[in-house]
Amino acid sequence: EAGVAQSPRYKIIEKRQSVAFWCNPISGHATLYWYQQILGQGPKLLIQFQNNGVVDDSQLPKDRFSAERLKGVDSTLKIQPAKLEDSAVYLCASSLAGTRYGYTFGSGTRLTVV
Amino acid sequence: DAKTTQPTSMDCAEGRAANLPCNHSTISGNEYVYWYRQIHSQGPQYIIHGLKNNETNEMASLIITEDRKSSTLILPHATLRDTAVYYCIVRGNNNAGNMLTFGGGTRLMVKP
Numbered sequence: 001e002a003g004v005a006q007s008p009r010y011k012i013i014e015k016r017q018s019v020a021f022w023c024n025p026i027s028g029h030a031t032l033y034w035y036q037q038i039l040g041q042g043p044k045l046l047i048q049f050q051n052n053g054v055v056d057d058s059q060l061p062k063d064r065f066s067a068e069r070l071k072g073v074d075s076t077l078k079i080q081p082a083k084l085e086d087s088a089v090y091l092c093a094s095s096l097a098g099t100r101y102g103y104t105f106g107s108g109t110r111l112t113v114v
Numbered sequence: 115d116a117k118t119t120q121p122t123s124m125d126c127a128e129g130r131a132a133n134l135p136c137n138h139s140t141i142s143g144n145e146y147v148y149w150y151r152q153i154h155s156q157g158p159q160y161i162i163h164g165l166k167n168n169e170t171n172e173m174a175s176l177i178i179t180e181d182r183k184s185s186t187l188i189l190p191h192a193t194l195r196d197t198a199v200y201y202c203i204v205r206g207n208n209n210a211g212n213m214l215t216f217g218g219g220t221r222l223m224v225k226p
Binding site: 004033035041042043044045048056091093102103104105106107108 | 155158216
């Protein structure tokens with residue numbers, strides 16, 4: 001089966017600019033996650049979707065981050081305006097619904113804010 | 115989610131078994147133990163998961179103690195390509211929807 005697709009692979013922007021990341025999950029996976037991974041740390045969950053509804057966005061900095069999953073398939077994560085500390089890899093993952101199933105991660109988007 | 119404790123780093127000789135320990139002393143009865151690994155510049159990769167019984171697949175074996183307070187991931191014949199950060203995660207079943215919460219993981223270095 002095709003994996004989780006993410007684009008772009010790399011992005012460099014100046015602080016205060018905006019940026020958007022795209023994710024296409026595995027077909028049929030109802031649950032989609034966005035994680036932020038700062039260099040040297042484990043991934044940190046930002047937001048979880050079940051179909052097109054938000055399940056948990058408690059860790060999402062809502063003053064500058066936003067995410068949507070229209071039609072319950074593809075998802076976009078946006079940062080506006082970006083700060084230097086947003087430099088990280090942004091990972092998208094998808095899974096079937098339920099605790100028994102593992103996640104499949106994409107390769108991520110490496111964001112550098114200068 | 116229950117917190118897990120893993121060694122920060124480990125070395126293993128190529129061709130030998132790699133045994134990666136994980137403590138999860140506050141695990142609840144319906145929580146699964148998951149193992150993921152992350153090779154440099156890639157997203158985390160699922161390895162194995164279990165609830166109570168030991169599990170084995172083509173990648174690894176998972177040994178869970180009877181009291182479920184700790185587990186060990188075993189890579190039976192480590193290769194250089196197994197060099198990665200290995201994450202042990204206890205997956206909650208909370209109202210927020212069962213997300214995976216990653217800790218710092220164990221950096222495994224397989225040496226020739």
